[in-house]
Structure formats: C-alpha cells, structure tokens
Amino acid sequence: MDTILELTLQHIQIVAVAVGLAILTGVPIGIAITQDQRAADTVLYIAAIIITVPSIALFGVMIPILSLIGQGIGYVPAVIAILLYSQLPIIRNTYTAIANVDPALREAARGIGMTPLQRLRQVEIPLAIPVIMAGVRTAVVMNIGVAAIAAYIGAGGLGQLISRGISQTDPRQLVAGALAVSILAIAADFFLLWLQKRLTPRGLSVKRG
Template identity: 70%
Template sequence: METLRFALENLPQIMDRTVEHVSLVGAAILIAIATGVPIGIAITQNATIAKRVLYVAAIIMTIPSIAFFGILIPILSPFGHGIGYLPALIALVFYSQLPIIRNTYTAIMNIDPALRDAARGMGMTALQRLWQVEIPMAMPVILNGVRNAVVLTIAIAAIATYIGAGGLGTFISRGISQTDSRQLITGAVAVSLLAIAADLFLLLLQRLLTSPGLRTRN
C-alpha cells in the first residue's frame, strides 16, 4: 500500500520520467532501424562478411551496459557530452543492432529462391525485387527483431540514469541509494509495464504490416 500511495502521489513525476524514457528509447530504435536493416540486407551478399558483422554485434551485446557507458565517457568528454543523453543514446543504438541485423539477414536469406526466380522472370530489377518481394516477405521477422530490440533497450535505458540520462531508472537508482523500497519497486514496475506495453503495440503493428497472404499462412 505504501508503494501504491507513493506512486499515486508522484504520478506527474512518473509520467515525466516515462516521457524521457520513451524519447530516449524511441530515438535509439529509429537510428538502429535506419542502420541495422540496410546492414542486414547488405550482408546477405557475402557470407564471410555476414559472419563477421554478426560476430562483432554479438560481442557488443556481451559488454555490460554500465561498462559501455564508462567507455563512452572519456571518448565524449572532450566534446562536452561525457554524461547525459548522448552517450546513453549511442550505447542503446549499439545494443539494438544485433537483433535487428540478425533478423533482417535471416529473413532475407530464408526467402524461397523460387520467388526470386519468379520475380526475375517478370522482368523485375534487383531493387524492385528487394522492395516488392523480399522486404514484404521478410517484414514479420524483421519486426520481430525490432520488438526484441525495443524490450532490450527499455531495460538498458533504466541503467543509463547512472550517467545522467534520466528516465524511469531514476526511481530505481534513488531507491537503491536511499534504501527506499517504494521508489525501487515503483521504478521497476514502471519499466516492466512500459516494456510490456511497447511489445504488445509492436506485435499489433507487426500483424498490421504483414501481408494478408503471409498472415493466413502463419
């Protein structure tokens, strides 16, 4: 009851922190999609390069987030952005790359070669095949990668509060430093609810963007 009372009394602050959290994650995901999807498509042309790119992305995922933030601080400090929004954004973009690149690569590679042959037989160029055949077929798997990336970055963004990025992690860090279980639980529950809401929204979006034929087959 005390935690619930605390949450209700601080609802405006929770909403403000939620907006900060969503804006940070949203910007990171948009950048990750704009870079990760083209990379995933490009590496389908060379298996060796694909293995190396996926390997590097997997290594980045193994770096503890707090350590990644620590690496970025001395790099960005000379530019006046050692802590705060920018290093958090850069770290989240890197962490988002693996699920998006991997799912894009896997989706494109698993398209039935007969469909490509049929598209060639219709006189489509490589670019036309990509936009009109391959990407629509790969869309469900690509969006599944985006869903995974969003849930991951929502969780990591909570840790970014330790470098001054704000967000819902503020309640968690204050709860730990002040030994206040109310703030700790409020922050943890808020982050979890945000991740669930984002995942459900993207699941709905995934269904809407999946072509009716693929939806029926699935």
C-alpha cells in the same frame, strides 16, 4: 504520478530514438551482408561481442570519448549505447529473413522483369517484415531495461526512481521504478506485435493463420 509520467516519456524518447536509428542502420546492413557470407559472419560476430559488454562498462568507456565533444554523460551516450545494443537482433533477423526468402519467388520476380532493387522492395522486404519486426521487438524490450541503467549517467528516465530508491533506501521509489519499467516493456511488446501484424502482407498473414 506526474513524476512517473514525465520519467516514462523521457524513457520512451531515449529508446525510440536509439532503436529508430538502429533500424535505419541495422536493416540496410542486414540486407547488404546477404550478398557475402564472410561479411555476414564478421558483422554478426562483432554485433554479438558488443551485446555481451555490460552496459555500465560501455557507458564508462564512452564517457571519456564523448567528453571530448562535451557529451560525456546524459542523453547522447545513452542513445549511442542502446543503438549499439540494438544492432544484433535487428541485423541478424534482417539477414536471416532476406536470406531465407523462397528462391522460387525470386525467380518469379526476375522472370516478370523486376530489377534487383524492385525485387528487394516489392518482394523480399515485405516477406521479411515479420522476422525483422521480431528483431525490433527484441531490441526494444531488452533496451528498455538498459535505458533504466542509463540513469546513472544522467540520461533521465524511469531509472532515476530506481537509483534514488537505492541511494535513499526508499523501497517505494525502487518498486515504483521497477514496476514502471516492466509495464512499459510489456506495453511496448504488445504495441510492436500489433504493428507487426499490421505491416505483415495480408496473404502471408492468412497463410500463417
């Protein structure tokens, strides 16, 4: 259990740092591309291509590149890969949520003298939070599985149990690793759902309820 706990904390750290960075980059990108349909199509297309690349192939591509700075294997390539895989759901959901804000609300905000930045911060983003958080949940759950594969490049995490179970033909480690990854994904999804409900403006929650 001590080993599983230690590997779980490593797993959480990798995913949390990567998805946190993806939120810091993906949300502003999603907001920015609402101003230009051509840019939106291009960005979403590139993000969709990235997410179709198998994780093992992506790790393989990054090894020689990051080796130039002494980070070819381990924590750094794992974080970069998960960051890239997280971009599509976060950018797409942010773009969709901001683009679909009721125009009447924008006009009302403009009518009371709000600047574009004030409208974004006080009206559009609060209304978009449920959809943005849904994208974050998708990214986290998906990349908990990707982080397990990152064990093959020395990143640590619960994937170590799975890789050792396969290499040592030990079904106990294999099953323990697989179950731990699944339980972590479910727990993360429930936690983010709770956080999504807490962050959703009260009036919007009542309206949906």
